[in-house]
Amino acid sequence: MKPALADATRGRILFGGDYNPEQWPEETWQDDVRLMKQARGVNSVTLGVFSWSRLEPEPGAREFGWLDRLMDLLHDNGIGVVLATPTSSPPPWMGRLHPDTLPRDADGHIEWWGGRQHFSHSSATYRRYAAAITEDLAARYGTHPALTMWHINNEYCTADHGDEAAAAFRRWLRQRYTTLDALNSAWGTAFWSQGYDTWDGILPPRRAHHYLKNPGQVLDFRRFTSDMLLECYTAERDIVRRHTPHLPVTTNFMPLWIGQDAWRWAREEDVVSVDLYPDPRDPLGAQHGALVQDLTRSQARGPWMLMEQAAGPVNWRGVNHPKPRGLNRLWSFQAVARGADAVCYFQWRQSRQGAEKFHSGMVGHAGEQGRAYQEVRQLGAELERISGDVSGGRIDADVVVLHDWHSWWAGAHEGRLSTLVDLPEVLTAWHRALWEAHLTTDFAHPEHDLSGYRLVVVPQLYLLTDAAVANLLAYVRGGSTLVCGFLTGVADEDDRVRTGGMDARLRELFGIRTLHEWWPLEAGETVACEGFRGTLWSEEIEPEPGAAETVPYRGGELDGLPAVLRRGRAWYVSTLPEPDALRTLLSGIAAGAGVRPVLDGLPAGVEAVRRGELLFLLNHGREQITVQVPGTHHDLLGGTDVTDEVTLGRHGVAVLRS
Structure with missing residues (x-):
């Protein structure tokens, strides 16, 4: 059995953050440890995330002495270490000596060193150096008593359109399609005379100045990019596993990030972790946090790790506001409530130099007298107090929201009917309705086993495989309730529009005879429906006579046609109801499915x-x-x-x- 988060937590909540002591003189390290112990709950730090140039100042050199002293110092003071491989930020010498390690954008421009994530996921040279530094770290520290977990790379997000990536893309496509005929069919290359007669003619979707790129090519390039980054992760993971098979391994997701198929990635992790930075000024910041936490818990299928959050302001928004008193504590407890067994920050001590010197730390520029550190001390003590009662605890949900990255990728193509339709916005609206109704939700892939849920909610799944459609049909035929939003079931796995504009099996399920037209709405435009107003989208639907109960549109081109259809236990919502209306609708459907709120009569907020x-x-x-x-x-x-x-x-x- 592979290791899990429990092997690192050992019955407690991990509390700490990224620690970058190489930015400070060594005399500061003793003060750091003093403050960590003073904060009581600080029991874990992540080391080495951005330390590659310090560890390998020139090719093949190794400078481990400073890290040896840190590992010993932390262990002597009862603080565990999540040791990172530093491969997200290669040293400048790598790009200078090996230009093939640098990624290129869709215009062919090189992404130079001087920031971070400046590596080509397909570069054999980069992968060789990454494996070497990982091997040496694992060999040196695998038996160190401070080590509790491995953290591979950081926020994988790099795309590459260069020549080495192009060669890898062609290899990936050969494996996926085997023949050019199959590829040409999947990409619909009969359109615009794009048929390929040789694999060597295929490139990544580079800049098309005249008009739109091939959506099938773009979709597969997104799949390829996710897979190549995953190969980088698993290569390093396998190295550290060989040295420490008893220790869990993770890498940190960015919240609801478009670039990774996180369902597939989560299967390769021992611990699923995420970085979460809601805007303190956002009135829906807590709901955004709940969505990400529910999604991460579902990917983990249990307890998960909040790898990064901010103790105060970040530095990458247009205006970066601090957190009001108590908000850091509140949002940290929200994460624990929704399944986190680790609450960590970026970073321990706020930097005085570099690009993120105005990004807050657990110890801010004000030092130990500052509000950030004082709030951290309080939070650490409280987490320590409840650790034994909460660690490892699970969350039961009767409602599941379906989400799929492949559907997101396909639906985001630049040639769609409305650029105002943004999947995260739609997903957020539906999750918000459930959150405000106090209905606990899981997330799942549309091909996952859904039998344990009373209600399946599909805000939008533009692309559905045949297996996913069959899964939804079986779920409803098994006596459970399904509610789907607009633009669901439009395309197959190759982004080929289904005959009739929606999968025929779904049309029959919902009682739709004909889907005549999609009617997207302008920004700020609404459409009247019986009892509410719809936003963003509407559809011209002809229902099966007598086969479906409907809530009609009122007025305009769609007057009398169904805005909402119900056939048995299957519901279809062809617009995005305004927030109160969507909450009322979903609450009613949930109640009919036997789903109850966590607690009745809760006050707003x-x-x-x-x-x-x-x-x-x-x-x-x-x-x-x-x-x-x-x-x-x-x-x-x-x-x-x-x-x-x-x-x-x-x-x-x-x-x-x-």
């Missing part, structure tokens, strides 16, 4: 999540509020018993055990 035997209550408002919780419960944070009600202060949190 209060989130409730059950994890194992614990009930988390989170006040996302700035005013004190009282929540009714029938019965007597023990508040783990306050150390007191409460009966029938709990009072939460501004951004307040309660963790209750009945």
Whole structure:
């Protein structure tokens, strides 16, 4: 059995962050350890993420002495180490001596060193150097008692359109299609005279100045890029596993990132981890956090790791606001409530130089007297207090939201009907409706086993494989409830539009006789429906006579035609209802499927999540509020018993055990 997060946590919540001591003189290290111990809950740091030039200052050289001293220092003070391979940021000498390691964009421009992620995933030279430094790190530190986990690379996100990537793309395509006839069919190359007579004529989708690129080619290039980056990850993972088969391995996802098929990646990780940075000024920041947390927990199929968050402001938005008092604590507990067994930050000590010197740290520029560190101390102590009760606890959900990266990639092509239709926006709207209705949700791939859920929700799956369609049909025929949003089931796995504009089996399921036209809406435009208004999209649908219950459009070109259809336990929503209307609709469908909220009668702005035997209550408002919780419960944070009600202060949190 492969290692898991529990092998690193050992019954506690990991708490800490990225530690970059090479940016500081060694006398600072002793002060860092003092502050970590003073914060009590800090029990883990990640070392080496951006240390390649320090470890290998010139080709083949190894400078491990400083890292030896750090590993020993941290172990002597009871602090575990998540050791990173430094391969996300190659040293300048690599690009200078080996230009083939540098990626190229779609215009053919070289992406030079001086930032980070400047590596070609297909470069044999890059892969050779990455394997060598990984091998030496694993051999040297694999038996060190401080080591608890491996962290491979960092935020994989690099695309490459260069010649070496082109050769790899052709190899990938040969493996996928075997013959040119199959490739030409999948890409629809009969259009615009694009048929290929030789594999050597195929390139990545480079800049097409005259008009649009081939969508089949673009879709496969996205698949290829995800696979090539995954090859880089698994090559390093396999090296460290050989030395330390008992230790878990991870790499950190970016939240809802378009560039990776995260379902496939998650299968290759022992620990699924994510970086999460909601905007403190965003009134829906907590909902964005909940969405990412639900998705990450579902990829992990259990406890997961919050690898990075900010103790205060970031530095990459147009205006970078600090977190108001209590928000850092609130959002950290939200992650724990939704399954995190590790709460970590970028980074420990705020940098004084470099591109991210205005990105906050657990110890900010104000030092140990600053609010950031004082809040970290409080949070660490509280996490330590509840660790034994919450670590390893699972979350049960009756509702699952389906999401697929291949569908996202295909639906995002530049030649679509409306550039206003952005999948993350649609996904967020539907998840928000469920979140505000206090319905706990998992996520799943459309081909996953769905039998354990009472309600399957499909905000939008433009591309559906035959296997996915069959899975949805079997789910409904098994007596469960399905609700789908617009533009679902339009294309097959090659982005070929299904006959009739929607898979015929889905049209029959929903009671759609003919889908005549798609009617996208302008920005700010709405369409009247019976009882609500729709946004973003509408569709001209002719239902099967007497076969479906409908909620009609009112007025305009679609007057009297169905905005919402229901046939048995299958629902189809052909527009995006405004937020209150979507929440009401989904709440009603969920209730009909036997799904209940976590807690009845919750005030607006209060989130409730059950994890194992614990009930988390989170006040996302700035005013004190009282929540009714029938019965007597023990508040783990306050150390007191409460009966029938709990009072939460501004951004307040309660963790209750009945």
